[in-house]
Amino acid sequence: MIEYKEEYTDEPNFSLGRRGKSEREIWNIEDNGGFKKVTVNGSVENVSRFTKESVKNAIKEYQSLIESGESIAVLNMDDNFALPVSNTFAKITNLEVSDDNKVKATMVLTDTPNGNAVYSMLKNYGQERLSLKADGTCNGSNLNNIVNIRLVTE
Secondary structure: OOEEEEEOOOOOOOOOOOOOOHHHHHHHHHHHEEEEEEEEEEEEEOOOOHHHHHHHHHHHHHHHHHOOOHHHHHHHHOOOOOOOHHHEEEEEEEEEEEEOOOEEEEEEEOOOOOHHHHHHHHHOOOOHHHEEEEEEEEOOEEEEEEEEEEEEEE
């Protein structure tokens, strides 16, 4: 299960619903409270079968993407195991292993078609019916790396 929180923002990349609006529509929305920034938190469900040490190493490697601002999340990767920027729904802002060997992810939805669709799903479909899963490479019980964190329906 995941959780999300909303806050008002004027950051264009995270102001959900801003994309495709005219300047006058943007002004009207800003005058009436502004756009929402949505932060999603949850456990990554499919990494528990890997060794704790390999998961920690994969997250440590992924940290460089977070620090450089390249930590985007897409709903589906393409056939070449690449992250098509046009499919972005969020930016990963934190990824860590908890004491109970669960991976916790924090992401901010982006003002993209997929980001706005995920926001609509959270509000209308129910956050209890959604979870996070990691895409990456593995070798037996070792997780080699994490490439993407995606949202899936239960």
